[in-house]
Amino acid sequence: MKTIKAVSYPVHFQEESYQELSQLIQEKDYSTLFVLVDENTMEHCYPKFIPNLKTDKTIEVIEIESGEINKNLETCVGVWNAITELGGDRKSLVITLGGGVITDMGGFVASCFKRGVDFVNIPTTLLSMVDASVGGKTGVDLGVLKNQIGLFANPQMVIVDNQYLTTVTEREIKSGIAEIIKYGVTYDVSLFENIKKNKENNISDLIFRSVEIKNEVVLKDPKEKDLRKILNFGHTLGHAIESFYLESEDKENLTHGEAIAIGMVCESYISNKELQFPIDKVHALKEVVCAIYDKIQLLEKDFTAILNLLKHDKKNVNGQVNFVLLNDFEDFKLDCKVPEVLIKESLQFYNS
Structure with missing residues (x-):
């Protein structure tokens, strides 16, 4: 499946995507890799992800509680503190491994830490694959009000790998x-x-066309x-x-x-x-x-x-x-x- 070129980053598909990620890490010479997960993606997705990552860089995992209720500034402060305590600097890379809550919030966390460090989105739910991880929107909720705090910030790349869909309900x-x-x-x-x-069983084509549409729209506006x-x-x-x-x-x-x-x-x-x-x-x-x-x-x-x-x-x-x-x-x-x-x-x- 071909790569989709967004405004300043590529959207890669399936297993070959990880070669691109490993190459990015080598070329940018990041100091530390921070992988943001929740308890579900830590258990089910991280074991699928980590064997594909070819790097000798230090990898630190930061786990937050899952759910929209935790998509808030308080959680962000906890992540910022964790990155700081683990020695994060301006050459750090944040990798978001999760659904829309993780990709929205992880992009926001990365974009604000030390006025901005690089991040990569690896969506693990269908919703985040076709929408949340693409388009440069990051943010968190304010109370129950959706996505009230945030900014536009583009990842270095997005990796869409259907294998993660086997881990969700x-x-x-x-x-x-x-x-x-x-x-x-x-x-x-x-x-x-x-x-x-009822042709959603051809999920790869539906995902690709959805990402293609969102990208076409975002490129224009x-x-x-x-x-x-x-x-x-x-x-x-x-x-x-x-x-x-x-x-x-x-x-x-x-x-x-x-x-x-x-x-x-x-x-x-x-x-x-x-x-x-x-x-x-x-x-x-x-x-x-x-x-x-x-x-x-x-x-x-x-x-x-x-x-x-x-x-x-x-x-x-x-x-x-x-x-x-x-x-x-x-x-x-x-x-x-x-x-x-x-x-x-x-x-x-x-x-x-």
């Missing part, structure tokens, strides 16, 4: 499929059709001024729903993909009401989502709390919530203002 695989659906309905409908026809906003379809409401479940003591947390899937259904309904997005395609998207994900009943008494969380969305300007909506598949409109009553109506539509 079916639920995590489904979480990543939501992002592939997003690429399908906004940019390349063939991806959506493949998921609709690296700082999300215009086109890159399409990658937020489903995320405006989806992030609010994800945050609501994260802060609710009496509800089980949703995965990122589960929340985004709900967001896409709701925002497709809003698209129909605001832009005449065809109703048959609204139902087609809802059918695919409901076939893949367990149905969540959104309680009407929670709607106001979910809408209040929308006020903190990163795309907001002057207090106005901005949605990405669809005129049709592969045809979108950016920065759409939506009445509250219609947002609540969309949540009811998902429930129906």
Whole structure:
């Protein structure tokens, strides 16, 4: 599988990627390699990774607790302290080995330590392979508010190796499929059709095309001024729903993909009401989502709390919530203002 060239770094695929990593380490002559993992990737992924790394450099492993709840500045301080105590300097390399939490936070940690050290992303979940590890976004949550603290910073390279998908649950695989659906309905409908026809078993092709799409979009709009906003379809409401479940003591947390899937259904309904997005395609998207994900009943008494969380969305300007909506598949409109009553109506539509 060929390498994808991003703005300033390559995305390598499968086993031959590690030769490129070893060569990078040799050429850059890093002082110490810090591998950031959580307890799951330490147990299941690190043993697959380390035999592929050919280097005589010192390797230090820093383990954090898994989960979105730990994607915060407090965890970052712990990692910065660990790197400092282990002798990290400006010639250190941080290797992130994990899902979206690890790649988002690890890139942020590296970019801030001593005003920036190099990092390499090795995503181990489908979600991080097709989305989180590519595109230069790093960051952490502020309380339950998603990705409020962060910066744009590019890795030295990204390694996408499907062998790590054998280490994750079916639920995590489904979480990543939501992002592939997003690429399908906004940019390349063939991806959506493949998921609709249960062709996600050809996962290598789906991953490659998803990375290719994200890279095409980011190359045209690296700082999300215009086109890159399409990658937020489903995320405006989806992030609010994800945050609501994260802060609710009496509800089980949703995965990122589960929340985004709900967001896409709701925002497709809003698209129909605001832009005449065809109703048959609204139902087609809802059918695919409901076939893949367990149905969540959104309680009407929670709607106001979910809408209040929308006020903190990163795309907001002057207090106005901005949605990405669809005129049709592969045809979108950016920065759409939506009445509250219609947002609540969309949540009811998902429930129906």
